[in-house]
Amino acid sequence: MPDGSPNPKYKWIGTRPDRPDGADKVTGRARFGADFNLPGQLIGKVLRSPHPHAIIKSIDTSKAEALAGVKAVVTAKDFPEQANLIVPTGEMQVNLRDITRNIMAREKALYEGHPVAAVAAVSEAIAKQALALIKVDYKVLPHVIDVADAMKPNAPVLHDGMITEGVNPPPTKASNIAKRVEFNKGDAKAGFAEAEIVIERDYSTQAVHQGYIEPHAALASAAEDGQVQVWSTTQGHFQVRGFCAKLLNLDTSQIRVTATEIGGGFGGKTVVYLEPLAIRLSQKTGKPVKMTMTREEVFRASGPAPGGNVKVRIGAKKDGRIVAAECTVEMQAGAFPGSPVGPACMCSYACYDIDNVHIVGFDVVSNRPKVAAYRAPGAPISAWAVESTLDILAQQLKMDPIDLRLKNAAKKGTKTAYGVTFNTIGMVETLEAAKSSEHYKSKPKPGYARGVAAGFWFNVGADSSAAAHVGEDGSVTVISGNPDIGGSRASLALMAAEELGVDYDKVRPVIADTASIGFNFVTGGSRVTFATGLAVVNSVRDLIRECKVRAAKIWNVDPEAVMWENGMAKPAGSNVGEFEPLTLAALAAQAGKTGGPINGHAQLNVTGAGPGFGVHVCDVKVDNDTGCVTVGRYTAAQDVGTAIHPSYVEGQLQGGAVQGIGWALNEEYIYNAKGKLDNPGFLDYRMPVASDLPMIETILVEVPNPTHPYGVRGVGEVPIIPPLAAVGNAVARATGVRMTDLPISPPRLSAALDAAAPKMAAD
Amino acid sequence: MSEIQYRVAKNVKDACAAMAAAKGKGYILAGGTDLLVQMKSGTREPGVIVDVKKIPEMVSIVEKNGAFTVGAATPAAVIGEHKKLKKTWPGVVEAINLIGSTQVQGRASAGGNLCNASPAADSVPAMVAAGVVANIAGPKGKRSVPVEKFCAGPGKTNLKTGEILVSLTFPKRGKDASDAYLRLIPRTEMDIAVVGCGVSLTMKGDTVKDARVSLGAVAPTVLLVDKAAKALIGSKLEDKALDAAAQACSDACTPIDDKRGTIRYRTKIAGVLLKRAALIARDRINGIEHRGHR
Numbered sequence A: 001m002p003d004g005s006p007n008p009k010y011k012w013i014g015t016r017p018d019r020p021d022g023a024d025k026v027t028g029r030a031r032f033g034a035d036f037n038l039p040g041q042l043i044g045k046v047l048r049s050p051h052p053h054a055i056i057k058s059i060d061t062s063k064a065e066a067l068a069g070v071k072a073v074v075t076a077k078d079f080p081e082q083a084n085l086i087v088p089t090g091e092m093q094v095n096l097r098d099i100t101r102n103i104m105a106r107e108k109a110l111y112e113g114h115p116v117a118a119v120a121a122v123s124e125a126i127a128k129q130a131l132a133l134i135k136v137d138y139k140v141l142p143h144v145i146d147v148a149d150a151m152k153p154n155a156p157v158l159h160d161g162m163i164t165e166g167v168n169p170p171p172t173k174a175s176n177i178a179k180r181v182e183f184n185k186g187d188a189k190a191g192f193a194e195a196e197i198v199i200e201r202d203y204s205t206q207a208v209h210q211g212y213i214e215p216h217a218a219l220a221s222a223a224e225d226g227q228v229q230v231w232s233t234t235q236g237h238f239q240v241r242g243f244c245a246k247l248l249n250l251d252t253s254q255i256r257v258t259a260t261e262i263g264g265g266f267g268g269k270t271v272v273y274l275e276p277l278a279i280r281l282s283q284k285t286g287k288p289v290k291m292t293m294t295r296e297e298v299f300r301a302s303g304p305a306p307g308g309n310v311k312v313r314i315g316a317k318k319d320g321r322i323v324a325a326e327c328t329v330e331m332q333a334g335a336f337p338g339s340p341v342g343p344a345c346m347c348s349y350a351c352y353d354i355d356n357v358h359i360v361g362f363d364v365v366s367n368r369p370k371v372a373a374y375r376a377p378g379a380p381i382s383a384w385a386v387e388s389t390l391d392i393l394a395q396q397l398k399m400d401p402i403d404l405r406l407k408n409a410a411k412k413g414t415k416t417a418y419g420v421t422f423n424t425i426g427m428v429e430t431l432e433a434a435k436s437s438e439h440y441k442s443k444p445k446p447g448y449a450r451g452v453a454a455g456f457w458f459n460v461g462a463d464s465s466a467a468a469h470v471g472e473d474g475s476v477t478v479i480s481g482n483p484d485i486g487g488s489r490a491s492l493a494l495m496a497a498e499e500l501g502v503d504y505d506k507v508r509p510v511i512a513d514t515a516s517i518g519f520n521f522v523t524g525g526s527r528v529t530f531a532t533g534l535a536v537v538n539s540v541r542d543l544i545r546e547c548k549v550r551a552a553k554i555w556n557v558d559p560e561a562v563m564w565e566n567g568m569a570k571p572a573g574s575n576v577g578e579f580e581p582l583t584l585a586a587l588a589a590q591a592g593k594t595g596g597p598i599n600g601h602a603q604l605n606v607t608g609a610g611p612g613f614g615v616h617v618c619d620v621k622v623d624n625d626t627g628c629v630t631v632g633r634y635t636a637a638q639d640v641g642t643a644i645h646p647s648y649v650e651g652q653l654q655g656g657a658v659q660g661i662g663w664a665l666n667e668e669y670i671y672n673a674k675g676k677l678d679n680p681g682f683l684d685y686r687m688p689v690a691s692d693l694p695m696i697e698t699i700l701v702e703v704p705n706p707t708h709p710y711g712v713r714g715v716g717e718v719p720i721i722p723p724l725a726a727v728g729n730a731v732a733r734a735t736g737v738r739m740t741d742l743p744i745s746p747p748r749l750s751a752a753l754d755a756a757a758p759k760m761a762a763d
Numbered sequence B: 001m002s003e004i005q006y007r008v009a010k011n012v013k014d015a016c017a018a019m020a021a022a023k024g025k026g027y028i029l030a031g032g033t034d035l036l037v038q039m040k041s042g043t044r045e046p047g048v049i050v051d052v053k054k055i056p057e058m059v060s061i062v063e064k065n066g067a068f069t070v071g072a073a074t075p076a077a078v079i080g081e082h083k084k085l086k087k088t089w090p091g092v093v094e095a096i097n098l099i100g101s102t103q104v105q106g107r108a109s110a111g112g113n114l115c116n117a118s119p120a121a122d123s124v125p126a127m128v129a130a131g132v133v134a135n136i137a138g139p140k141g142k143r144s145v146p147v148e149k150f151c152a153g154p155g156k157t158n159l160k161t162g163e164i165l166v167s168l169t170f171p172k173r174g175k176d177a178s179d180a181y182l183r184l185i186p187r188t189e190m191d192i193a194v195v196g197c198g199v200s201l202t203m204k205g206d207t208v209k210d211a212r213v214s215l216g217a218v219a220p221t222v223l224l225v226d227k228a229a230k231a232l233i234g235s236k237l238e239d240k241a242l243d244a245a246a247q248a249c250s251d252a253c254t255p256i257d258d259k260r261g262t263i264r265y266r267t268k269i270a271g272v273l274l275k276r277a278a279l280i281a282r283d284r285i286n287g288i289e290h291r292g293h294r
């Protein structure tokens, strides 16, 4: 039992009780995607293209279908064509016409690993045998992997009719550039003319995978009457329902999706891969069909985050005031349009109050798996470039890197390049917290050098529904519809307990399936504790309103004469009369006589998400002979609004920092000359392991979001943005060599150090 | 998918007979930390699996006249807890203890590491530098070969059908001798060596009397680098000798450019690790303790 909130305003908010799902997870009782099975189920497997780019001339499935134990085979023919229609998915946008092609290739295979057929059989072994019996006649086409290559005029074109959007007049020829975006504020040209120092650099990052521990898994059961049930590991079971309904021409009400416990998603589980295939196979066979991806399939065919090339130009006065800033972002979309180049552009300079900004972005397709969201999609890529350039500026001006950022920090009233004017934000407070931290005030240990970087993310609101039900004994169930990835059930229960004035243990938060609660947008955009939290608070307020009505009936007074305090109905004033307070248990006991079950509901489209800012401080040591980088100390400071459950807020900061450090140092998709991914496993796709890292220290800067009753801001995405440059800036200060291309892996850093050695010796 | 038979061999003869009968479809199961992973990924499809962990001589460590004979399937964790072996051959034991993580250590064996025949196997360069001998049994009897002659190429050993590796013998060692193994991995554990380097030294005073140098992950099999050893012998490990030995290591490399490292990088690191490992081995002779991996 927690000792009470550190915040005097609250009893529960700010405490750190055990999470409701904790015991099941540590005992192994919790059931994740692949743990669900049904009697009589078949196993589904996917045949994937071995080629990065090929026309599918024909597919012969007859031999596979004839194999004993094979119950069905599906190809693109089994899925209806879709309209050219953009729909939101998490923080990204997708085109239904593309989605149906991504789950099952139609005219062309567009990346190695692209599904071309799927089978359902009585065992996995037979399903695998059947895959080998499917004959696909491919016409192999030249492929293109790199974004810069894909933008060249003579590059192989992935989509024949693709004319670049956002260019006036529109180009007449198809290309791999899906879209151009542009953001302007002030007059960049005039700004640069005023500048006393201008710094310009080119940067790049590689595609990285979200690296969730749990591979994609789905179980689908289609009944004779057309009703479909799905169990899926997903960040949004309502999105699974919506996509599957569209892709299979079903009503959403015919599909009931249950989100299983989820072993990580980070944005990568906001799309569908297996679910529509499993449903279609189940429809064809009349049996439940279970599908799971191998790790290799996860790497080859599920959305990584894009890599990108970024050109940055920053102009400043000698006192450090930035007067003009430009950047150009070319971003991998994968095989279909829809990279997060928009947010990358919008976030690039959002930490700063700059009068003249010009930003251009390009969304570029190439023969890679279609990218998916990954924590603050796009933002780490532009921040890597901008925050590195600011470090160069600080070095050249001989300014403290935090002071340089303080001089230019965005504040309430700052207008961003993308047009929004900030309400109350915590950029300045976060910089100051980092600056006054024990870490920043102490010198790096001998051999270590220090880097600093900042990051910004919008956070989102969107649609949420919630319900609060009182049981016969007065205990409470809080029902919502967002898969819990980061401890959100605990936070929702804490807010409900606080609002209702009852103990945390008396509130059980559950996540309902799509047929048992109203619509909820995905768990993404750092929205659940904020937006679904607001829906829960409102459902509890609705419940309290109902409780007052019931108490009023019992006392025979007006509902307005009843107040709610400490979990009890009480007379609102002495003139109401003398009544013993009524607890939830007392109200529940008499509910049958006062109007039936006592429930509260809320449904909202939530706006007013408070943006978040992070400032990270990183100490590294570089082994000059090997190029190996050791992170010795790391602190993440962030304005987190109100930390409802501080442990899970800290966990978000630590997890994001670790993923960002991996992005900076070793993680990358490596393609060979044949356009095939060479490292589809955790041995060669190098995420950090525990022994690579120090304890990540956190500083929670609580600047409450004025639009939320408890001041909640999203916190999950910001922390992945600063680490790339925090690490890179520390490496630059440790070695004198500025790395502009990620990852800063030992071979790359060693080559850069060796190349710089003669020059540094001469200097 | 075809059926797999699982057999537990009671003694070495049993194991050899089972392997001979399997006609090339047999696989010895030691710790299984390579074999099971390979079966899962489909790169190995055994017909018969022969578990040797119930054969006492294959899971024990015996000392005789100063030499140690280590059962091929002895778990790495057991080897790491053998104080005397660790004191005598700190370099080999640290190499064996670098394999995987705590969990993997409970199962993984030096014999499995050698028989898997990866050029990047961690214990192998250390064993080659140490002059360890592999004891083999088969339908035609027993034979012994130096570890550096055991592998034929990536994933291939020189074992004939029905032959198994029974044990590894570490030669007798004086007080004036020690060894070290270093590997370069981009992470700190759970990774595969980009380059591995084993050095074994015998000193007379401050002069190197004898040396053996070995490199992993820079050629199709683990290399014994005589030229590097020669550069060290007779020296006091001064910079000139170390530079010459490092150059010999770099020259011996015939690596590939791949996802794990470039030719340039591997060639350079071979020399860097040689210098560091040689100094650690000398320190150990002088009673200075060392821990580390790069």
Ligand SMILES: Cc1cc2nc3c(=O)[nH]c(=O)nc-3n(C[C@H](O)[C@H](O)[C@H](O)COP(=O)(O)OP(=O)(O)OC[C@H]3O[C@@H](n4cnc5c(N)ncnc54)[C@H](O)[C@@H]3O)c2cc1C
Residues within 6 Å of the ligand: B027, B028, B029, B030, B031, B032, B033, B034, B035, B036, B037, B052, B072, B073, B098, B099, B100, B101, B104, B107, B108, B109, B110, B111, B112, B113, B114, B115, B116, B120, B121, B122, B123, B163, B164, B165, B166, B190, B191, B192, B193
């Ligand atoms: C997570 C993880 C991390 C790893 N990290 C490392 C690492 O850091 N460094 C490293 O070098 N390796 C590493 N490995 C690989 C593996 O653990 C080692 O190669 C280990 O030494 C293999 O030993 P084993 O006893 O498990 O072999 P097994 O898997 O039992 O056998 C390996 C192969 O050798 C054959 N074999 C085994 N014993 C005999 C015998 N006595 N006679 C004939 N054939 C035999 C088997 O049939 C099989 O083909 C790692 C593996 C995993 C899963």
